[in-house]
Amino acid sequence: MAVIMSVSVLPTDQLYREQLLDHYRQPRNYGKLLKYNAEATGQNPLCGDVVQVQLQLQDGSITKIGFISQGCVISTAAGSLLSEQMTGCSIADVLELRLTDVEKLLGVRLPLPRIKCGLLFLEAVQAALQ
Amino acid sequence: MRSYYNQLLMLTPVKTRQPKVVQPLVSREDFPLLRNRPEFVYLDSAATTQKPQVVIDTMVSFYEHEYASVHRGIYDLSAAATERYEAIRQQIALFTGAQSPSEIIFTANATGALNLAAYLLLDHINAGDEIILTVAEHHSNLLPWQRLAQIKGARLVWLTPDAIGCFPLDTFTSRLTSRTKVVAVGHVSNVLGYVAPLKTIVAAAHRVGAQVVVDAAQSGGHLSIDVSDIGADYMAFSGHKTYGPTGTGWLYAKQEHLEDAEPQLVGGGTIKQVTQTNTIWHEVPWRFEAGTPNISGIVGLSAAIAWLQKLGLTNIWKYEQQITQYAMEKLSMVDGLVFYGPLHTQDRAGILSFSLSVGGRRLHSHDIAQIANEHDVAVRGGHHCAQVLLTALGIPDLTRASVGCHTTTADIDRLVMALADVSSVFD
Numbered sequence: 001m002a003v004i005m006s007v008s009v010l011p012t013d014q015l016y017r018e019q020l021l022d023h024y025r026q027p028r029n030y031g032k033l034l035k036y037n038a039e040a041t042g043q044n045p046l047c048g049d050v051v052q053v054q055l056q057l058q059d060g061s062i063t064k065i066g067f068i069s070q071g072c073v074i075s076t077a078a079g080s081l082l083s084e085q086m087t088g089c090s091i092a093d094v095l096e097l098r099l100t101d102v103e104k105l106l107g108v109r110l111p112l113p114r115i116k117c118g119l120l121f122l123e124a125v126q127a128a129l130q
Numbered sequence: 131m132r133s134y135y136n137q138l139l140m141l142t143p144v145k146t147r148q149p150k151v152v153q154p155l156v157s158r159e160d161f162p163l164l165r166n167r168p169e170f171v172y173l174d175s176a177a178t179t180q181k182p183q184v185v186i187d188t189m190v191s192f193y194e195h196e197y198a199s200v201h202r203g204i205y206d207l208s209a210a211a212t213e214r215y216e217a218i219r220q221q222i223a224l225f226t227g228a229q230s231p232s233e234i235i236f237t238a239n240a241t242g243a244l245n246l247a248a249y250l251l252l253d254h255i256n257a258g259d260e261i262i263l264t265v266a267e268h269h270s271n272l273l274p275w276q277r278l279a280q281i282k283g284a285r286l287v288w289l290t291p292d293a294i295g296c297f298p299l300d301t302f303t304s305r306l307t308s309r310t311k312v313v314a315v316g317h318v319s320n321v322l323g324y325v326a327p328l329k330t331i332v333a334a335a336h337r338v339g340a341q342v343v344v345d346a347a348q349s350g351g352h353l354s355i356d357v358s359d360i361g362a363d364y365m366a367f368s369g370h371k372t373y374g375p376t377g378t379g380w381l382y383a384k385q386e387h388l389e390d391a392e393p394q395l396v397g398g399g400t401i402k403q404v405t406q407t408n409t410i411w412h413e414v415p416w417r418f419e420a421g422t423p424n425i426s427g428i429v430g431l432s433a434a435i436a437w438l439q440k441l442g443l444t445n446i447w448k449y450e451q452q453i454t455q456y457a458m459e460k461l462s463m464v465d466g467l468v469f470y471g472p473l474h475t476q477d478r479a480g481i482l483s484f485s486l487s488v489g490g491r492r493l494h495s496h497d498i499a500q501i502a503n504e505h506d507v508a509v510r511g512g513h514h515c516a517q518v519l520l521t522a523l524g525i526p527d528l529t530r531a532s533v534g535c536h537t538t539t540a541d542i543d544r545l546v547m548a549l550a551d552v553s554s555v556f557d
Contacts, residue, residue, distance in 0.1 A: 015500060016555050025491075047496055047512040048526030070526055072494035117496060 014108050020077040027080035029087070033066035042124030044116045049075045053124045061090050067121065074106070074114050079121035081105045091129050097122055152456055154538050155449040156441065161536055162186060171507040171541045175534035176320050176348060176481050179373045181434070188433035189375065189426050200425055201399055201416070215425060218432040219415075225435050226367070227356035228382055235381045235388075235418045236428060240347035241270040243366035243381035246418065247343045248274035249394040250364075250387060254341065255311050257283035262305055262340070263314040264289040264297065265522040266322055269515040271345035271366075275314050284311070290522055291319075295471040297326040303334050310340040317355075317365075318348035321516045321528065322471035323454075323481035325349070332361040341387075347371055351535075352450060352479060354443040357382045373438060373535075374431035377424045388414040395420040446535045453533050454480040457542045464549050470528060480533025483514070485525060486549065488556040495529040498552050505548035507541075 014020075036054035043050050049071035056064035065083040069076055082105060086094050102118045103109055110118045158164045161180045164172065172180060198207040200215045216231070223231040237243040255261070261275050265288050279286050287305050292298045297315070306313075313335045315326050328344060335342045341363040349355060351372035357365050364387070369378025392411065393400050397420040403410040411417045438446070455475035461467055466487040472478045486493050495511030502509050510530045513520050520526065531545055 016497075021555070045513075045517075047494070048517075048520065049494070049496075050526070072496040074496070111500075114496065114500070 015106075015114075016073065017107075020073060020106060020108075023077035023080035024073045027067075027069075027076050027083075029065050029067060029080065029083035030069075031066050032068060033064060036064075036066070038128040040124045040128035042120045042127070044071070044075070044120055046113075046116060047072070049117060049120055051075065051079060051120050051124050053079075053121065053128055055125065055128055057091065057129075060092070061088065062086050062094060063088070065125070067124075069121070071120065072114075072117050074110065074117040075120045078102055078106060078118050082121050082125070086125065095126055095129060097126075150456075152449070152452045152539050154536075155445065156536050158536055158538075164536060167506075169506050171544045172534065173531040173537065173541065173545060174508050174510050175351075175537070176371070176530065176532035177510055178370050178376070179351060179534055180536065181375065181430075182373055182437050184437055185373060185375065185430045185433045189430040192426055192429045197426065199422060211425065215423070215428060218428055221432055221435060222380060225439065226350075226365075226382055227358045229358055230385060232388070232414045233357075233382055233385055235383065235415045236423055237366075237379045237381055238377055238424065239370065239379040240345060240366040240368035241379075243364075243379050244270050244343070244345060245274050246381050246394050247364040247366065247383070248278045250383065250391050251278065251312055251341065251343075252282070255279075255282045255284050258309060259284040259311040260287050260307060260309045261285070261312045261314065262287045262289065262302070262310055262335075264291065264316070266291050266319045266324075266516065266519045267314065267316055268320050268345060268347070269517070270347070271314055271316055271343075272518065275312065278312075285309075288518075291322060291324065294473060295322045296324045297331075299327060299330060302331065306334060306338045306340065308338060310335070310338050312343060313340050314343045314345070316345040316348065318346075318352070318479045318481070319471070320348050320481060321483050321514050321519055321530065323479040323483070324472050325353075325477050325479060328360045328362060336361070348479060348481065351438065351446075352443070353447040363387060369427065369431045369434070372431070372434060374434035375424075375427040378427040378431045381418075385414070388418070391418075393418045393420065397421050441535065449535065450480040450533050450537070451475065451478070453537050453539065453542065454478060454482070456539050457482055457531070457533070457545075460542055460546050461549075464546065465553065467549070470523065470525075480537070481530065482532070483528040483530045485528060486552065488553050491556070493552065493556060495527040497556075498529045498549070501552045501555060502545070502548040505544065505551060507545050507548045509545065
């Protein structure tokens with residue numbers, strides 16, 4: 001489980017620490033699902049990051065997530081961490097997630113040019129749910 | 131295209147001898163920002179150049195002692211400002227080899243100049259006509275033609291850089307037809323760093339009756355340009371990439387193209403007379419400069435041009451080639467680094483785009499640039515306003531280091547150290 005910290009004290013210099021690199025090297029829930037009932041693709045036009053998300057939904061909750069992506073450490077690690085957290089969550093709760101929640105999971109305050117990297121997966125999931 | 135770059139992977143040179151030392155051309159101290167940030171290594175001159183002290187001082191002095199509007203006032207201060215402004219136009223005409231100052235139109239940047247050129251060519255394109263451009267064009271020398279083609283029902287003809295990342299001269303000549311009306315080409319590619327053979331391109335294009343538009347944003351501040359000798363119909367220049375202030379640039383256009391042309395932007399300064407029903411346009415080039423121009427910017431630009439002329443663009447080019455050679459030799463020793471663009475170091479701009487793989491995995495340029503930033507080294511990551519090129523290369527992004535006349539071998543060494551750290555982080 002990721003440690004939740006107050007956003008105001010999140011460091012900006014720990015993007016490349018071991019935990020995030022682990023999620024980058026071996027992203028959880030990576031791969032296509034055989035069965036899914038929602039999907040979406042997200043792209044970051046600034047850099048070419050792409051993510052494709054597939055979701056299994058049942059009774060208003062997400063039961064399984066699969067994603068494939070081509071991107072930087074932040075976008076990949078965010079996908080891995082978020083997909084872990086979102087599995088089992090209600091659709092309503094996932095639709096409420098914002099940048100600050102992503103930053104808490106990553107454990108780091110995202111510098112301005114990397115915010116889109118952090119939001120790529122989240123926005124794709126939220127698009128798939130709508 | 132993709133297979134050419136796989137071949138390139140195998141061609142990446144591996145040098146084992148120590149690269150020689152290169153004496154700096156200008157001092158870091160000439161640039162206030164670099165002086166104020168002694169540890170900062172700036173390798174993003176292709177995005178914008180840092181400003182020499184004299185450029186900043188000239189602008190401040192202008193604002194403090196001589197500032198007034200141009201072309202509008204009777205009083206001494208305004209008359210002097212106008213005279214200065216027009217003298218700068220003349221200076222730039224001489225600097226670039228134009229036949230007359232009326233061939234120089236000030237714009238906000240090279241993008242504005244290219245948009246203006248496309249606008250001026252509106253009447254020369256009809257349905258079924260062809261516009262030749264390369265996939266390596268910066269979006270600013272791509273979108274205006276894409277839109278022009280859409281508006282007029284013309285066809286875009288795309289050229290792909292050759293196997294070693296240079297301008298494809300033979301495919302170019304074979305694609306010229308009697309329907310070709312415009313050839314749009316970057317002088318120096320902002321990603322690949324190749325230098326296009328402009329004179330040859332112009333000669334071939336003119337033979338079929340096509341006009342040539344050159345994007346000189348990356349070349350103006352690095353090599354000597356004689357627009358009359360090159361013979362292009364239009365050339366777009368960037369002020370802020372030529373050690374001048376932001377908000378400056380200019381379009382060179384052959385006199386004959388401007389005489390009967392109507393302006394793109396209209397308003398104050400573009401007319402001789404306005405009535406409710408009729409307007410008589412001003413003479414060339416003022417017709418094409420609507421509104422109050424970036425007067426102080428152009429004053430600063432003038433100082434930058436004078437500064438460049440004192441250094442000598444031939445000297446700058448020669449120096450930057452040496453630094454580029456040093457950089458390529460050092461970078462080619464980095465494991466997993468692949469260059470994109472010409473691998474030769476002669477006649478190749480100091481623009482080095484590369485990808486880096488560690489442990490068999492291709493790293494994202496955002497991560498490379500972020501870690502370089504932690505070492506106080508500024509490089510660029512992303513698509514560099516060249517999405518069409520990256521798609522043709524089959525890659526999502528590139529890291530780019532670009533050289534300015536203040537770049538030293540020590541700067542390159544710092545970049546290599548930063549890349550070593552990148553490799554160790556991802557190992």
